[in-house]
Amino acid sequence: MCVLELNNVSYSYEKKSKEVLKDISFQFEKGKVYAITGKSGRGKTTLLSLLSGLASPTKGKILLDGKDISGLDHYRYRSHDIGVIFQSFNLLPKLTAIENVILSMDISGKKYNNKKKTAMELLEKVSIGEEESNRRILKLSGGQQQRVAIARALSCNPAILLADEPTGNLDSETQKDIMQIFLELAHKENCCVIIVTHSNEVAESADVVYKL
Numbered sequence: 485m486c487v488l489e490l491n492n493v494s495y496s497y498e499k500k501s502k503e504v505l506k507d508i509s510f511q512f513e514k515g516k517v518y519a520i521t522g523k524s525g526r527g528k529t530t531l532l533s534l535l536s537g538l539a540s541p542t543k544g545k546i547l548l549d550g551k552d553i554s555g556l557d558h559y560r561y562r563s564h565d566i567g568v569i570f571q572s573f574n575l576l577p578k579l580t581a582i583e584n585v586i587l588s589m590d591i592s593g594k595k596y597n598n599k600k601k602t603a604m605e606l607l608e609k610v611s612i613g614e615e616e617s618n619r620r621i622l623k624l625s626g627g628q629q630q631r632v633a634i635a636r637a638l639s640c641n642p643a644i645l646l647a648d649e650p651t652g653n654l655d656s657e658t659q660k661d662i663m664q665i666f667l668e669l670a671h672k673e674n675c676c677v678i679i680v681t682h683s684n685e686v687a688e689s690a691d692v693v694y695k696l
């Protein structure tokens with residue numbers, strides 16, 4: 485059964501301007517990694533902003549478990565149902581890796597038994613060790629920052645993980661490692677992982693590819 489669905493979705497930034505997305509219908513299930521591909525300017529980031537509830541379709545619907553997300557509490561949707569990894573990571577550079585993850589837990593309003601321990605476990609899951617966890621973001625490599633951004637997105641234990649060009653600035657070895665993390669989250673933890681990418685190599689390792 486699909487967890488998230490785009491139903492004839494179109495989007496334009498201004499009322500009478502050209503549609504950036506036109507009549508898109510995609511379905512997403514748990515347990516799979518989806519790659520949405522398309523050249524620059526095709527609307528990949530726009531599509532993610534619709535899926536993450538930051539913007540609403542001008543036509544059509546987005547359904548979460550069969551329910552129109554426009555009728556859901558958006559704060560709850562964004563803090564409980566989905567985890568988002570932005571293209572620029574949006575990590576706070578002066579805080580440490582673990583502080584970034586804990587901050588996100590604080591903001592989500594969810595209850596955690598032991599935030600520090602949970603944060604550490606999430607960071608371990610993406611191969612960030614104790615020493616790096618306590619280092620400021622500024623002092624981590626691009627690949628390490630990407631891992632921290634993934635750990636942070638996982639902190640609300642979301643069913644759906646959305647990522648914008650998650651391997652965009654990484655060398656091909658690190659790119660493979662990051663894809664491996666996504667594949668494990670989908671295949672072992674039944675997460676629905678949706679990434680947008682212009683890289684064919686990344687798309688090839690996904691379970692399903694949708695083209696824009």
Ligand SMILES: Nc1ncnc2c1ncn2[C@@H]1O[C@H](COP(=O)(O)OP(=O)(O)O)[C@@H](O)[C@H]1O
Pocket residue numbers: 497504522523524525526527528529530531
């Ligand atoms: N805030 C905005 N206002 C108006 N047009 C925008 C805005 N953001 C993006 N666009 C336009 O929408 C199209 C799709 O952009 P985007 O979703 O960023 O594509 P991609 O991520 O595939 O490169 C582009 O033509 C872009 O110029």
Ligand SMILES: [Mg+2]
Pocket residue numbers: 528529530
């Ligand atoms: Mg983009």
